[in-house]
Amino acid sequence: MTEHSEEDKTQEVNELIEQRKKKLKELRDMGLDPYDQDFQAADHAADLIEKYADVDNTKLEETIIPASVAGRVVAYRNFGKASFAHIQDSSDKRIQIYLARDILKDKFPILKKLDIGDIIGVNGRMFKTRTGELTIEVNDFKILAKALRPLPEKWHGLKDVELRYRQRYLDLIVNPEVRTTFASRSKIIKAFRDFFERHGFIEVETPMMHPIPGGAAAKPFKTFHNTLGMELYLRIAPELYLKRLIVGGYERVFEINRNFRNEGISTKHNPEFTMIEFYIAYKDYNFLMSFTEELLCYVAMQAIGTLKFKYGEHDIDLTPPWRRVSFLDSFMDAGLSQENLKDTEAVAGWAKTNGIDIPKGASYAMALDEVFKERIEPKLIQPTFIIDYPVELSPLAKRKKDNPALTDRFELFITAREMANAFSELNDPIDQRGRFNDQLIDRQKGDEEAHVMDEDFLRALEFAMPPTAGEGIGIDRFVMLLTNSQSIRDVILFPQLKPQQ
């Protein structure tokens, strides 16, 4: 590693940084390494608090309990011949330390060079202050990494939303609820994995770069492979690869990974988002509905310990069973009659008088879908399965036995957002080819999101795929729900932002 000058010209000039660099030099002049490595913390703040918070001081003083902790100095109060500070460590807790000149002797003056934000390691013993706060009486300490930049304000924290996202590390240091949210996210993903593993699923990873973007209606990102000399697309869904695995003989597979969609960014949309998709052979969408209830309740219990919680204004209750309404019946709730649903003209007519814009040349199903998004979806606050979608909206789903215009498909809505999309997978290769052809026609009409013909996938189906049920669940949105987050950016560590100039 090369030595860099401390007066690096590329670094912005700032008085506070200059002062800290001066302290850095002074520490070196004292023969200390401000980026020392030689410290092993035996304890974490959270463990110490858990073990000793309820023990009274006389007992702590008698037993002499050693403690060693490493972390960031987040508060510092100096009294001349003694100081108090709080250290925040990786256990997400803060513990107070007491630094007295009598005890630290000739090391005490080093504290002059200490700043809030520095990483230090301390050794000492546990005691309680007069106010009853569990504290480490430090007998030795070491600066492990000197901070050159000051932390944001201790009381108000970091509020500027742009800075919070761009400098997430600061957000994590000073806004404790952020750590809580991402701790929940981690628990949620772990709970999904546990659940699937306990149900005999194998976790797989399928390609992120697809020669043909498929498995969803969405606009893809395009990239280029130099050696192959070919265009590739970042995947919009893993669906078609996971189904190839079912053809290959796996009976239960799941994948937790990113999808990429080249579309708008909003509080509900990030260009890359995490989905879990899973496929289970010899089952159908009816099975999946109860399976989904079981799955999401398990995850909620593991992550937040309850099925009843607040989301914004709403009191959400995940207790099964969840309401099941057919796509067509759901329109009755919005005040449409059978007559209004008779044909495309009837739907378009109702839409027009109710101020909903139906694009010209829209099919019956597309017109219904527009009305659904406008009038039905916003009302689906409590968990609701909308089932039996029109075949035109579901090019990869199996037709209903008793009505070939509809499919064995459901979408799960909670807080007016689509949380899951599932169906009995279409495994008739000839029907699938026909559906792709219909999509090609839509594409030629200008629908950029219509599916693309995938001959390789069709060939796989021609080798026979067992009857299979498949489902995708938007992890980010489910994390939003369970952590009461109003923006998807609050549940993604580094959300996509415009580049800074």
Place this chain on the structure above:
RNA sequence: GCGCCACUAGCUCAACGGUAGAGCAGCGGACUCUUAAUCCGUUGGUUGAAGGUUCGAAUCCUUCGUGGCGCACCA
């Protein structure tokens, strides 16, 4: 992409046409049980950028940049 709002010290915010301020952080000093420590003193600004109006602009206008929210698209 369209609309609305915001951008002032490292951070959180005032000042809304008349000398740019406070708190925290920092710096100097006092203080051995504080915890938003306290007390005394003090540094810190091209008010997002560029134009314009005006005797005078952080403030009004225009353009641009960045962000947030809403709409549209989507999961």
